[in-house]
Amino acid sequence: MVLSKKLNSQKTEKKVTAWQSWEEYRDAETFTTELPKGGDIPWALFYPADYAIGSSNLGIHYVFRLLREKGIAAERFFERPIPYRSVDADTMLERFPIITAGISYEGGALSFFNWLKGAGIPLSPINRKKGDFPIVGAGGAITYINPLLLSGVCDFIVLGDALNVFDYLIECFRRYMLHSDRELLFNELAENKSILVPLIHIKNGFVANKRIPDKTMPMSDEYPMHSTWTTPKSIFGNTLLIELQRGCIRNCSYCTLPSSFGKMRFRSFDIIKEHLDEVLSKSNVTQVGLVTPEASDYPDLNKLIDYLEVRKMGISFASLRIDRLTERMITAQTCAGRHSITVAPETGLDALRLSCGKRFTNKTIIEKLSLAASKGVNQVKLYFMIGLPGETDEDIFAISELCHCIIEETGLSLILSVGAFVPKPGTPWQHQPFVGTSAIRKKYSAISSDLRTIKKKKPKLRLTSPKEAAEEFNLAWYGYNDSVELANAIEKNVPLKKHSSRESTLTELKFLW
Ligand code: SF4
Numbered sequence: 157m158v159l160s161k162k163l164n165s166q167k168t169e170k171k172v173t174a175w176q177s178w179e180e181y182r183d184a185e186t187f188t189t190e191l192p193k194g195g196d197i198p199w200a201l202f203y204p205a206d207y208a209i210g211s212s213n214l215g216i217h218y219v220f221r222l223l224r225e226k227g228i229a230a231e232r233f234f235e236r237p238i239p240y241r242s243v244d245a246d247t248m249l250e251r252f253p254i255i256t257a258g259i260s261y262e263g264g265a266l267s268f269f270n271w272l273k274g275a276g277i278p279l280s281p282i283n284r285k286k287g288d289f290p291i292v293g294a295g296g297a298i299t300y301i302n303p304l305l306l307s308g309v310c311d312f313i314v315l316g317d318a319l320n321v322f323d324y325l326i327e328c329f330r331r332y333m334l335h336s337d338r339e340l341l342f343n344e345l346a347e348n349k350s351i352l353v354p355l356i357h358i359k360n361g362f363v364a365n366k367r368i369p370d371k372t373m374p375m376s377d378e379y380p381m382h383s384t385w386t387t388p389k390s391i392f393g394n395t396l397l398i399e400l401q402r403g404c405i406r407n408c409s410y411c412t413l414p415s416s417f418g419k420m421r422f423r424s425f426d427i428i429k430e431h432l433d434e435v436l437s438k439s440n441v442t443q444v445g446l447v448t449p450e451a452s453d454y455p456d457l458n459k460l461i462d463y464l465e466v467r468k469m470g471i472s473f474a475s476l477r478i479d480r481l482t483e484r485m486i487t488a489q490t491c492a493g494r495h496s497i498t499v500a501p502e503t504g505l506d507a508l509r510l511s512c513g514k515r516f517t518n519k520t521i522i523e524k525l526s527l528a529a530s531k532g533v534n535q536v537k538l539y540f541m542i543g544l545p546g547e548t549d550e551d552i553f554a555i556s557e558l559c560h561c562i563i564e565e566t567g568l569s570l571i572l573s574v575g576a577f578v579p580k581p582g583t584p585w586q587h588q589p590f591v592g593t594s595a596i597r598k599k600y601s602a603i604s605s606d607l608r609t610i611k612k613k614k615p616k617l618r619l620t621s622p623k624e625a626a627e628e629f630n631l632a633w634y635g636y637n638d639s640v641e642l643a644n645a646i647e648k649n650v651p652l653k654k655h656s657s658r659e660s661t662l663t664e665l666k667f668l669w
Pocket residue numbers: 404405406407408411412413414449450
């Protein structure tokens with residue numbers, strides 16, 4: 157029901173008028189590396205979000221750069237503000253025989269399908285065979301977790317670290333541009349163990365051939381490691397993002413990262429420095445964003461901070477684990493004029509937090525935030541999760557109590573961001589229940605009224621939509637047949653049923669993990 161409302165409310169028939177242009181966006185971009193212009197295959201790269209959000213996703217930066225460097229005429233498309241023209245040259249989507257999307261999360265798949273429909277492209281791979289329609293493919297973070305969500309629509313799905321299969325993909329597409337034989341293309345793609353071709357690999361609703369997602373991309377300098385372009389129009393502003401690490405050794409019960417993204421591996425400081433030297437020598441970037449699952453795990457973090465400070469670069473961290481927060485990390489941010497930090501206590505009580513796999517206490521949170529306040533931080537954004545397995549009313553009440561203590565002890569201004577726990581495939585808590593929208597609303601309302609009792613420095617509260625959490629849960633567990641039905645529902649604007657049982661999706665996923 158929730159999903160069907162969203163489907164019907166989305167504007168899929170977006171009109172593109174002749175005067176729409178990405179010119180002001182192009183003019184604002186600075187490229188960190190010179191890319192070849194043109195190429196032999198027009199290839200549309202789509203990111204299912206606003207340009208500002210897409211520009212902060214390193215995946216599309218990497219893919220765009222690699223395709224161009226390999227002689228492909230790749231152009232970037234975003235869902236908004238101009239959906240069917242490329243950022244690079246205002247080229248209309250209909251000029252592209254190949255369309256691929258980078259899908260990071262479940263809602264992105266829904267946006268991708270709606271965008272295709274809005275372009276007049278049939279969602280069913282079988283229906284696309286009947287006309288001169290483009291080949292549709294996808295990759296991205298969702299393919300490490302549950303690629304079946306994409307399997308009812310995509311002709312091919314690259315599983316895991318896509319950069320390793322680029323040469324193979326490009327060879328297949330170069331041959332396709334000569335022979336135009338879809339069947340031959342699909343057969344060739346299907347031979348690669350890290351590519352899923354649903355029309356070939358899925359028989360009677362089940363994956364018939366074992367596929368192996370690639371999780372081995374080395375952190376060497378053979379691969380891109382930083383933003384391909386910077387722009388003040390990104391949600392992070394004019395920041396150069398640099399990826400330090402992949403994978404995580406911790407095993408938080410709700411997190412998809414440890415099981416999905418392979419062994420924890422780091423880029424060496426020397427390689428990063430070499431690349432930063434080159435980029436910073438020819439650009440006017442003043443801010444560097446360090447991209448890691450947990451910044452403090454990076455072994456050469458202090459060396460890197462020292463180097464960036466010498467280069468007079470502002471530093472921001474994609475994530476900070478409160479128990480590993482150091483004075484050096486705090487001052488790196490405050491010296492650059494950033495007086496706000498973001499941390500994730502997740503729960504109000506220690507025992508529930510421990511059951512999530514987060515081994516730090518409220519005492520540690522308060523000590524570390526007191527340190528942050530003493531070093532110039534004046535605001536903290538706190539992430540909490542509700543609906544966790546084993547959670548009680550006491551845990552919900554403890555959220556406002558913890559906030560109260562933080563304000564009393566540190567004087568910091570607080571912004572609380574509260575979301576619901578969504579059990580995902582491949583996590584230790586994959587079998588745990590999703591609490592549902594009415595329970596989420598009740599818990600939200602308890603938190604709101606508890607927070608009203610705080611009089612001094614009243615925290616700001618941001619609540620994630622219960623409907624969106626329910627939609628995320630639904631889509632996270634889609635099997636192949638569900639994905640086919642999703643495509644039908646979008647095409648016909650009809651309500652959609654709930655996903656199949658989790659057990660049946662897990663059985664299907666055994667052939668993809
Ligand atoms: S939540 Fe953070 S620390 Fe925990 S497993 Fe995920 S990435 Fe690692």
